[in-house]
Amino acid sequence: MRGRSTFRFAGTLGVALLALPAPSQAGPRIVQHFAKAATAAALCPVLEVDKRRLRAAMAGSDVEFSDFEPDGRFHQEMLDATVATAQFIEDLSTITNKPVIDTACSFGIRAYGPRGSSYAGLLREK
Numbered sequence: 001m002r003g004r005s006t007f008r009f010a011g012t013l014g015v016a017l018l019a020l021p022a023p024s025q026a027g028p029r030i031v032q033h034f035a036k037a038a039t040a041a042a043l044c045p046v047l048e049v050d051k052r053r054l055r056a057a058m059a060g061s062d063v064e065f066s067d068f069e070p071d072g073r074f075h076q077e078m079l080d081a082t083v084a085t086a087q088f089i090e091d092l093s094t095i096t097n098k099p100v101i102d103t104a105c106s107f108g109i110r111a112y113g114p115r116g117s118s119y120a121g122l123l124r125e126k
Contacts, residue, residue, distance in 0.1 A: 028061040030054075031074045033112070033119040035081030040108030041123055043089060044101060047108045050124045057122070 034054060041047045058064065067074045093103040110116065112123040 028063055030057050030061050030063055030119075031067075031077055032081050033057075033122060034068075035078045036085045037108065037112040037119070037122040039082050039085040040089070040104050040112065043086070043104035044108050046105060046125055047113075047123045048126050050121060053121045053124075057119070 034049070034057075038049055041049050063074065066072055068078050069075060089104050089107055090100060092107070093100045096103065098106075108123050111118040112120070114121055114124070116122065
């Protein structure tokens with residue numbers, strides 16, 4: 001049975017997800033999703049980006065891996081989204097009084113895991 005703190009954390013996470021910056025109009029949504037998922041995976045030692053799923057998502061857009069390179073079309077957007085997501089995870093960790101690693105893992109699974117609410121399957125367990 002789940003305690004009140006679990007439901008409070010889930011509610012806080014849900015509200016906080018709404019506060020994340022919306023994707024800019026400059027690049028496809030996959031750029032924002034990849035940045036957020038990659039940030040969660042970098043902070044959570046048990047998650048990694050599912051490269052097969054990412055390639056499939058990128059195939060349906062006008063984005064290539066070279067677009068993330070320092071001289072690429074979406075490099076700055078990727079950096080901005082990564083910094084914003086890392087700050088979001090740190091703030092949520094402070095609000096919920098949970099370690100950053102736990103918060104990153106929870107965010108990653110809920111948003112980008114197999115049944116993720118933002119882009120299902122972009123992250124998987126290592």
